[in-house]
Amino acid sequence: MNSSPRRGRRPGSPDVRAQILAVARDRFHREGYDGVTMRSLAADVGVDAALISYYFGSKRGLFAAVLDVSVHPADVLAKLLEGDLETLPQRAVRTLVMVWDQPEMGMPLLSAARAAVADPELAALIRRGLHRELIDQLADRIGGADARHRAGTFVGQIGGLVFTRYVLAVEPLASMTADEIVRTLGPALRTTLFGPVAIPARRPHVAGGSARGPAPR
Amino acid sequence: MNSSPRRGRRPGSPDVRAQILAVARDRFHREGYDGVTMRSLAADVGVDAALISYYFGSKRGLFAAVLDVSVHPADVLAKLLEGDLETLPQRAVRTLVMVWDQPEMGMPLLSAARAAVADPELAALIRRGLHRELIDQLADRIGGADARHRAGTFVGQIGGLVFTRYVLAVEPLASMTADEIVRTLGPALRTTLFGPVAIPARRPHVAGGSARGPAPR
């Protein structure tokens, strides 16, 4: 059926743009940027490939549009920074894991992360976003001489969780529960934010360090 | 000059395979996997594109060959794990930064990291490598009930440094010196390896935590 769709505009007013966006969103998240071709996507929607270019300019434009409707990290970050600074490490880790663990959010974020690695422009976007929305504000709240260093390192550690657990899926991180992660990574993040900075001089740092001995249980 | 390179085997015994590999190495590191096309590479070497397929099977085969001659992380890791466990965090960070900061090593590693994000098979390779060569052995040396969790989290933070400083180039991490990074990240890694694991119960964890107060200085 629907043997040969004639040329020209379709009758009625089906919102084809939205359809394309929906299907693209789904497939990008499932198959990644390179896995989706314009033609196959167009076929999925039941439309010519040129129409996608017509609406979104290019494949990258389409991808950007998909990201735009999927990812809004700024709100979450603002919420995090509003709360008590003392508990920020735990809350940050828990929020991050919760957000990334639910597919509706995690998939878009993951494809955004992957794309950012491949595409320098997208990387710059994320870089600036992290800076304005997270690092600078965090540094302000910490205060002190090395606030920027602490904030940067904090973000690095958080980024490491994303990278190893979600992008690379390294065990055991990939299958640890949110609680387990909070318990092991939380204290390290506390150290980064509030702990002493190591003595610059060349000392092995043996006894009398800030934390020592096997874990209590 | 060299107006039209005739068909067939070249006279003499020029090691074209090695030439291709050398140029490919250089260009892959500078321009990334997608930035290098078979034809442009072949033109650079002064050879037909089909010859690359002849020697390396495919573009990915070529890339794998380039990685093969560039990256040998196992040795470095072994050295790290041999030393004193107490000083492992500092040594690990310092070694990592030193290795990645010198272009001859850092560039190949960076392109490997980028490729691993895009290509699931390469990601699996790195994942297994990290596991066998680092996480398992580190967990053995730490000992204790949650050794695996600690080791995984340790690697996660190290990976975060790579991700944010080298792949994403987020400030201020990207321009911190090795010493600065060791000073801020080192203590956190110590906490991960040796510090207490946070109390599972729901407590804000306010006073009496393992590390508290502003930095000395």
Added chain:
DNA sequence: GCGAAGAATTCATCACGGTTGAACAACTAC
């Protein structure tokens, strides 16, 4: 030396990727 086998190299071609310009159909405004 000679001729056959094999290795190295190019050429022509393929299928497929995203993108583009022209043709055409429907809807909107006057």
Added chain:
DNA sequence: GTAGTTGTTCAACCGTGATGAATTCTTCGC
């Protein structure tokens, strides 16, 4: 009702990696 705008397809372009056949050089058995 006709003119203009918007939506849609078609055909083609050019660049990608890959492949098979044709060609030239090297090597080895005799």
